[in-house]
Amino acid sequence: MSWWEFWKPKAERLDFIRDFLEINAQPITGIRSIDQLNFTVIDTETSGLDPAKDSILSFGGVKIFERKIQIQSSVEWYPTAKNSGGKTAPIHGLVGIQDQIPLEDFLKKLLPYLANSILVGHHVGFDLELLEKELKPFGIERLPNAVLDTGNLAIRLEHGPHADRSRINLESYSLDALCARYGIETDDRHTAAGDAFLTAQLLLKLLKKCHAKGIQDFKNLMKNY
Numbered sequence: 001m002s003w004w005e006f007w008k009p010k011a012e013r014l015d016f017i018r019d020f021l022e023i024n025a026q027p028i029t030g031i032r033s034i035d036q037l038n039f040t041v042i043d044t045e046t047s048g049l050d051p052a053k054d055s056i057l058s059f060g061g062v063k064i065f066e067r068k069i070q071i072q073s074s075v076e077w078y079p080t081a082k083n084s085g086g087k088t089a090p091i092h093g094l095v096g097i098q099d100q101i102p103l104e105d106f107l108k109k110l111l112p113y114l115a116n117s118i119l120v121g122h123h124v125g126f127d128l129e130l131l132e133k134e135l136k137p138f139g140i141e142r143l144p145n146a147v148l149d150t151g152n153l154a155i156r157l158e159h160g161p162h163a164d165r166s167r168i169n170l171e172s173y174s175l176d177a178l179c180a181r182y183g184i185e186t187d188d189r190h191t192a193a194g195d196a197f198l199t200a201q202l203l204l205k206l207l208k209k210c211h212a213k214g215i216q217d218f219k220n221l222m223k224n225y
Helices: 003-007 012-021 102-114 124-138 149-160 175-181 191-213
Strands: 038-046 056-066 068-077 118-121 147-149
Touching: 012 102, 038 068, 038 102, 038 124, 038 191, 056 102, 056 124, 056 191, 068 102, 068 191, 102 175, 118 124, 118 191, 124 147, 147 149, 149 191, 175 191
Parallel strands: 038 118, 118 147
Antiparallel strands: 038 056, 056 068
């Protein structure tokens, strides 16, 4: 028996990966208006801040379409984690988590949820790195979705597309700081679903600012990404 026969995932695992990749194979056309874009806003709470060593304790998400938050699409899932939340428990309080689901079952829920949408988050690179670490054994090293970071978008809109970040106080672009600046109440902070919902509200505020600046389609929205 070759090493491949020993390692390769079961057929049913390959099916959900294949379905996801097929759905995402068609690129978004640059002229599609922002009003017609599907956004999936995501957030994770984790066992620590090192993607190489730490695990996802909870995943939260909510969708936006036609510049409206789709409340019924909100989810919060708790994948079985290799690490406990001891180091970060004072922030998110996730200790002795109930309703955990096996990692493979979590990924089978996750991929259809993310499919055919722009992934949005605040400092979203960290969340994606952790998700991609879990997906790598199943054959996905990098999610194919377009990605939008609300922190980067806010800097672009407030300072211009060629802003010198060394001259910007980046602390003023934390999620808390931006919510305060844009008049968003920070209820349910430091839960994955709560932070995803806050980020979704922030995105709507930023998209309104995009419209005022003449940024109205996918190509121009993603110009600096």
